[in-house]
Amino acid sequence: xxQFNEETLKKQIKSGEFSRxxxxxxxxxxxxxxxxxxxxxxxVSKDFEDFNLKKLDGKETSLNEIYDCVSSFPMMSxxxxxxxxxxxxxxxxxxxxxxxxxxxxxITDVPETSVLVFxxxxxxxxxxxxxxxxxxxxxxGVGACAKIDKRTRSALEKLIISSAAKKDCALxxxxxxxxxxxxxxxxxxxxxxxxxxxxxxxxxxxxxTDIDKTVIVSVEAKIFQLxxxxxxxxxxxxxxxxxxxxxxxEEPVIILSVLSKAFVDMYRVKAIKEKGVSYSKLSEDFPxxxxxxxxxxxxxxxxxxxxxxxQLKNALNLLSDADRRLKSTNEDAxxxxxxxxxxxxxx
Numbered sequence: 001x002x003q004f005n006e007e008t009l010k011k012q013i014k015s016g017e018f019s020r021x022x023x024x025x026x027x028x029x030x031x032x033x034x035x036x037x038x039x040x041x042x043x044v045s046k047d048f049e050d051f052n053l054k055k056l057d058g059k060e061t062s063l064n065e066i067y068d069c070v071s072s073f074p075m076m077s078x079x080x081x082x083x084x085x086x087x088x089x090x091x092x093x094x095x096x097x098x099x100x101x102x103x104x105x106x107i108t109d110v111p112e113t114s115v116l117v118f119x120x121x122x123x124x125x126x127x128x129x130x131x132x133x134x135x136x137x138x139x140x141g142v143g144a145c146a147k148i149d150k151r152t153r154s155a156l157e158k159l160i161i162s163s164a165a166k167k168d169c170a171l172x173x174x175x176x177x178x179x180x181x182x183x184x185x186x187x188x189x190x191x192x193x194x195x196x197x198x199x200x201x202x203x204x205x206x207x208x209t210d211i212d213k214t215v216i217v218s219v220e221a222k223i224f225q226l227x228x229x230x231x232x233x234x235x236x237x238x239x240x241x242x243x244x245x246x247x248x249x250e251e252p253v254i255i256l257s258v259l260s261k262a263f264v265d266m267y268r269v270k271a272i273k274e275k276g277v278s279y280s281k282l283s284e285d286f287p288x289x290x291x292x293x294x295x296x297x298x299x300x301x302x303x304x305x306x307x308x309x310x311q312l313k314n315a316l317n318l319l320s321d322a323d324r325r326l327k328s329t330n331e332d333a334x335x336x337x338x339x340x341x342x343x344x345x346x347x
Contacts, residue, residue: 004146009035012144013042018079020110021143023089023118023136025125028150030187035148036083036119043079043115051075058087058118067106070114081115086123090131097134108142116143152292156180156187160194167195168203177295179211184218219250220258227262230344231303238341242334252326252333256340260319265289265300267312273301274309311347318343 004012012018013035022039024032044052054069061084069082092103110116118139126132136145151159157176164171171179171194183193193215197206200214222245229238245255268286269279279297283290290297304312322340325331 004144006031006035006146006148009144009146009148013038016042018043018115019143020112020114021107021116021118021139022146023120023125023139023144024146024148025120025123026146026148026150028148028187029121030191031148031151032119032121035146036085036117039115039117040081040083043077043081045077048076052077052080054080054082056082056084056087058084058123061087063092063102063106066116070106070110070116072114074113079113079115081117083117083119085119085121087118088123089118089135090129093131093134097130099134099138104138107138110142150185150292151187153177153180153185153295154292156185156190159187160190163191163194164198164206167198169198169201169206170204171206175206175208175211178208179215181224182211182217182221183215184220189218219245219248219254222250223255223258224262226255226341227259228303230341231306233345235342235345238345239338242337242341246334252337253323255337256319256322256326260316260323262300262303263312263315263319265296266304266307267309267316269297269300270304270307270309270312273304307347314347315344318347 018039024036026032040053040055052074056065056069066082066084066087069080072080074080092100094100107116125136127136139145157173157180160179161171161173161176179193179197180190183190197210197214201210222241226238226241226245229241242255246252268282272279272282279301280294282297283292283294307315318340322336325336326333
């Protein structure tokens with residue numbers, strides 16, 4: 001059975017033809033939990049959950065306990081379902097790839113009347129490592145390896161527009177984009193903030209004012225606003241924004257990191273454009289940073305128009321120096337960042 005993406009998993013759940021074993025992994029926490037719970041609810045009737053559904057903490061679960069769960073016969077149902085969060089699967093793979101026999105037996109011999117789900121919530125699955133590769137190959141042979149990664153910006157916009165409609169509220173594409181800019185791209189946070197906006201509006205059109213009154217702006221968005229203030233030369237606003245970030249006790253290193261990213265994006269866009277190449281190619285060169293996030297490059301291109309390549313190189317040098325001072329000296333972090341902003345405003 002081939003490895004699953006989100007669409008394949010959705011289709012299988014809809015068809016009701018479940019695999020015996022699943023591993024849900026990837027970088028989208030909200031969706032991993034959603035599909036883990038969906039598999040449970042679709043395989044086991046709510047009326048018989050006490051008999052047929054087991055939810056376990058992988059850090060406290062033994063192989064014997066897993067065996068007992070998957071071996072139990074379903075009561076008044078087609079399946080039993082065992083959901084295990086963050087089970088240390090690679091602990092049963094030896095240094096030379098030798099698989100623990102008891103572990104292998106449990107994974108490969110799950111009865112057709114049982115569904116076993118490994119939900120990797122906080123555990124990161126490294127597909128390139130030999131141990132994880134062995135685990136994924138084993139599960140792939142008897143079930144489904146479903147990699148659930150973050151959705152593209154466009155998909156997130158469609159999601160919250162659809163979610164708003166289900167709550168009798170209308171959210172335009174422009175305001176969906178605006179809300180994501182403020183809140184960030186974490187789906188769980190987006191859904192929570194959208195629920196607040198819809199509760200505030202009640203029904204009907206969601207305006208930008210409604211969003212401003214109800215959502216909590218993410219730290220990254222606040223720091224991005226700081227970078228835009230610097231680009232526009234808004235000194236007073238920039239220093240006020242920095243002061244507010246310190247009042248909120250945001251880590252200086254995090255502030256500098258996000259600020260640096262904004263200028264790195266601008267430099268990359270400016271440099272590639274000067275070579276006569278479309279900046280969209282950066283999505284191919286740096287997929288982890290820009291794939292499915294063209295809006296980042298569009299914003300960077302707009303801001304980079306205010307600078308020359310030399311000016312942006314100077315900005316990166318200033319940011320690098322501030323990073324050194326924060327990490328290797330005892331200087332006051334607020335003063336370091338204030339001096340940095342002043343110098344960035346002057347380049």
